[in-house]
Amino acid sequence: MDKATTFQISRRGNPERWNVLPILKTTPQLEVDTGFAAGTLTFDLIEVQDWFTPQNGDEVRFSWNGVKVFFGHIFKVSYSGDEVFGVTAYDNMRYLKNQDSIIWPAGTASQRFETMCKATGIPYRVVTRSSYKLPAKVADGETYFDMIKADIDDTATATGKRYFIRDNDGTVEFLAMPSSKSNIIVGDKSLLTDWKYDASIDDAANVVKVVKKSKKDKGKTTATASESSSGDDPANTMLTTKSASGSTVSKWGMLQVVEKVNDDKMNAAAMQQKAKDILREKNKEERTLKLTALGTTDLRAGDSCYIKVQSLTDIGIGPRQVNITKLTHKFDPKNWTMDLEVSI
Structure with a gap:
């Protein structure tokens, strides 16, 4: 029978564990997303007088079934009239929501990831190093999540590697997508219980214009010229x-879509290549x-698996390997299920 084999809470830095x-009241739920969000574990505990009270920071x-599936810290505790604690805990990626202002020298996304993790003091590991060298830039008052997302997106645009x-x-690990290729099949006769497919062009673009703004005469200013809504002098x-396209x-x-560039040294050929790179994405x-x-704990967010669904094959989506971008476990001993989002 599937079951939780360890569920412990301790004060930060204290070896004593409860x-x-x-006193677990509800099915714990774990949500892990490769889209730059911390893993989240939610659960309810029955209050026991004179014994234990969960606290933020714990x-x-x-x-689950002897496999470690979560380590993190409590960020929210609620207490209701039926004497039940509702608890939300995040894994260590939560600390990448910290904000900072940094002047980044030219470097790779994996190098910047290391710098961010050192700044927050969280354990980290670069499993797969990125090689594409990003240009220098200024990040002012941004979260580390936003910084690394922009760097990973720019790397994908330039190289096609995610x-x-x-x-x-x-x-916290930095990895290539997929992190591992599993032979597990999720389909009509293997694990699958339900599915939903969506195809959208809401965020698509088929024309990309790269624009560089400069002054006609850098030394000339006109006090009487009217300005546009952007504050620039049209003349x-x-x-x-x-x-x-x-x-x-x-x-x-x-x-x-329009991509603005602030690099005065970017020539026409580089601008054209940037437009093509963005269009490809x-x-x-x-x-x-x-x-x-x-x-199953054999699949994780960031891994790939095979899908084989006859109804999807009927509309042209045959058996194939797909990347898992989001995974939510509902750890019910009587009916353990997981929701997966995969990119096609």
Whole structure:
């Protein structure tokens, strides 16, 4: 029978641990997302007088069927009239919500990830190093999550390689997507209980315009010239543009985005290449498949698995390997299930 084998809470830095399995009231739920969000464990505990009260900052350790599935800290405790504590705990990625102002020298996304983790004091590991060198930039008052997301997105745009971060039992890791390729099949006759498929072009673009703004005469100012809504003097402003368009314009209509560049040294060829890189990322449908399946700890967010669903094959989505972008476990001993979101 599936069951929780460890459920302990302790004060930060205190070796004494309380076993809260006997007072667990509801099914614990664990949500892990590769989209730059901390892993979240939620659960309810029955209040026991003169014994134990969960507090913010407490450490939480949770194992299922002998497998460590969560280590983190409590960030929210509620207490209701039926004398039940509602608890929300996050893994160590939560500390990447800290804000900072940094002048980044040119470097790779994995190098910047290391700097961010050192700044927050969380354990980290670079499993797969990125090689693409990002240009220097200024991040002012941004969260570390926003910083690393921008760096990973820029790396993907330039190289086509996708990286992500996740917590592994308290150590935050930087990895390539997928982190591992599983032979597990989620399908009609294997684990699957329900599914939903979506295809959207809401965030797609098939025309990309890269724009560089400069002054016609850097030494000239006019006190009487009218200004545009952006605060620029129209008479003394020059826009240099390069664009790229895709074949889907005839099918979807024109879907244009503008990318502004602040690098005065970027030449026309570099601007054209940037437009092509962005187009490659955006000129496609966003296809998402949500699956409900029987639970297993052999699959993790960031891994890949095989899907094999006859109804999907009927509409052109045959058996294939897909990346798991989000995974939610509902740890019910009588009916352990998991919800997966995968990219097609």
